[in-house]
Every structure is written in C-alpha cells, then in structure tokens.
Amino acid sequence: MKCPYCSAPDSKVVNSRPSDDGASIRRRRECLSCARRFTTYERAQLEPLMVVKRSGLREAFNPDKLLRGLSLATEKRPVDAALLRGFAYGFEDDVQTAELPAEEIGRRAMTFLRPLDDVAYIRFASVYRDFDSLERFIEEIRGLKDKEE
Known part of the structure; x- marks a missing residue:
C-alpha cells in the first residue's frame, strides 16, 4: 500500500479488525519510510451490475x-x-x-x-x-x- 504522506511503496500492517458494519476490514498501517501511520479499508469487490x-x-x-x-x-x-x-x-x-x-x-x-x-x-x-x-x-x-x- 502506497503511503499517502510520502508516496513510499511499502507499509506494514500494525492492526487489523472488522469495521463497524462488518462489510469491510479496517487496517492500521505504518509507512516503512516515514514511519507515519494511516488507515485503510478493505472491501470485497463484487461484479458490477x-x-x-x-x-x-x-x-x-x-x-x-x-x-x-x-x-x-x-x-x-x-x-x-x-x-x-x-x-x-x-x-x-x-x-x-x-x-x-x-x-x-x-x-x-x-x-x-x-x-x-x-x-x-x-x-x-x-x-x-x-x-x-x-x-x-x-x-x-x-x-x-x-x-x-
């Protein structure tokens, strides 16, 4: 996952848990370059209508x-x-x-x-x-x- 702060290509997952609605996964990440943290959400991608x-x-x-x-x-x-x-x-x-x-x-x-x-x-x-x-x-x-x- 690309860092939103420094655009470095690598980050590590620090914490992962289901979101409140249960339809996605909330991941807390840390950039390996600038050490700043950010959150991403992972959701299943369904075939479009x-x-x-x-x-x-x-x-x-x-x-x-x-x-x-x-x-x-x-x-x-x-x-x-x-x-x-x-x-x-x-x-x-x-x-x-x-x-x-x-x-x-x-x-x-x-x-x-x-x-x-x-x-x-x-x-x-x-x-x-x-x-x-x-x-x-x-x-x-x-x-x-x-x-x-």
Whole structure:
C-alpha cells in the first residue's frame, strides 16, 4: 500500500479488525519510510451490475447517471435530494441479478417517483417513454388521475 504522506511503496500492517458494519476490514498501517501511520479499508469487490441498453450494448451501472435523471425530473420540486441519492446509490444493492435492461431501471425509477411528486413523475416519464406529442402527456396525466380515484 502506497503511503499517502510520502508516496513510499511499502507499509506494514500494525492492526487489523472488522469495521463497524462488518462489510469491510479496517487496517492500521505504518509507512516503512516515514514511519507515519494511516488507515485503510478493505472491501470485497463484487461484479458490477450491467445495464443492457435498447441497442443491445452493455455498460456498467452508473448511479450518478440515474441520480442526474432523477435530479432533472425533480428540479424546483419539493423532493428531498437525500431520498434521490439514497435511491440511486442503493439501487445496485436492491437488484438480485448481474444484468438489468435499461427499461427496468426506468420503470423502477418511475415507481419510486410516483408517490413523491406527480410533476417529477411526469417529467421523468416524458423522457423515459419518449413522449412525442401533447396527447401522450395528457394520456399519462389522465392515467395518474385515474389511479388516484
């Protein structure tokens, strides 16, 4: 492990124990060059969730991309940003498969937004479902009203 203080390539482990959450190992290290101590955390690296795009291409899931879409949909709306971050960064943990179609991510995001804010839901749906006319907007809004009644 490279020292964060002097960039020396070698250090020794002085102490090692599980972290509070039990999902990682906390290691206390000492640089063999400058003798300063620092802490590192070791965590299992799981295979990334792969997103299957409409074109058939596969790419690694990026929670920042999902958060960006949710943030655009909820811009200037009374939706807590912490909820959006929690959903985007916790999304991968909730998925029980190695691959997921992009459409499924969109459906889950719409399901998440629906109870939070109708306007944000419609904004997200308009991009996700690629609304091409005013009639599609009206149809989706009517669907919202029908579900409320």
